[in-house]
Amino acid sequence: MQMWIRNFRRFIAEAFSGMIKNGLMTVASVVVVTSCLILLGIFLIVTLNVNSISENIADACEIKVYITDEAKYGGKIQSISNEIKSLDHLEAITFENGEKSFKEIKKGMNDEELALFEGLPDNLMNDSFNITVDDISNTRKISEKIKQIDGVKSVENSEKVVTFINSVRKGVKHFSFWTILAFMLISIFIISNTVKLTVHNRRKEINIMKYVGATDSYIRWPFIIEGILVGLISAIIAFVLTNSVYSAIYNAVSHDSSLIKFIELLRFKDIWDVFAISYAGLGAVIGAMGSAFSIRKYLKV
Secondary structure: OHHHHHHHHHHHHHHHHHHHHOHHHHHHHHHHHHHHHHHHHHHHHHHHHHHHHHHHHHHHOOEEEEEOHHHHHOOOHHHHHHHHHOOOOEEEEEEEOHHHHHHHHHHOOOHHHHHHOOOOOOOOOOOEEEEEEOOHHHHHHHHHHHHOOOOEEEEEOOHHHHHHHHHHHHHHHHHHHHHHHHHHHHHHHHHHHHHHHHHHHOHHHHHHHHHOOOOHHHHHHHHHHHHHHHHHHHHHHHHHHHHHHHHHHHHHHHOOHHHHOOOOOOOHHHHHHHHHHHHHHHHHHHHHHHHHHHHHHHHOO
């Protein structure tokens, strides 16, 4: 255990020493990894916000159930309500009186518009139930079951909107996954070639260590830790830059009244942990793998 601790301390010390000795290459590596992480962050921001906006739209999509006059005047409203509530995947259900709704609509009309409705009965609109489901994907299934209830006149479920939202969600999910994976592989390739120059400058040192009996892991670990440190430093820089730029964009959009009605972005303080974990994890992995691939060639003596 003590030997492992001593070796680990030596690995850390050599990693920092290597970063200082090869200052320019370290800076180049940090710039490369930081750039790649920021690109990954852009797709992460888009994915999170598209999912959030689509969820907000989905939450606003209700199933509207109109009941017949026979059911209304025949005292079947409560029984219809009970049948609907017995269905699975419902989140909320509210009753809307047609006469009250019609009166509320007329309150917002001017005299010319009111004149068009003069002479029409107050019960022009049917009573209805407004239903919110727990998952938008269950909308069609629940609508079909509600149509079979006695006393239901018609059901509106915004099916086209539901289908579009589901398509957008799936499309963004798949596109983001493959794009992030592609950028990660590109990042590892770039950092591998960048670190390779650093390792090349120390090839004599590595050869000497091999000839005196040092194991591959003993030689490899300082370089891997150096790569991890480069990745973590890059992650911190990328996080700070992302926070600054995204916060500026959020403030600009949130203060624009013409945009806020259509776009409600997530605040960075609500998603900072996603970026912190993603940047730190990816940065460390990219740095470690890049260093591991770079030194592999020089261990074959």
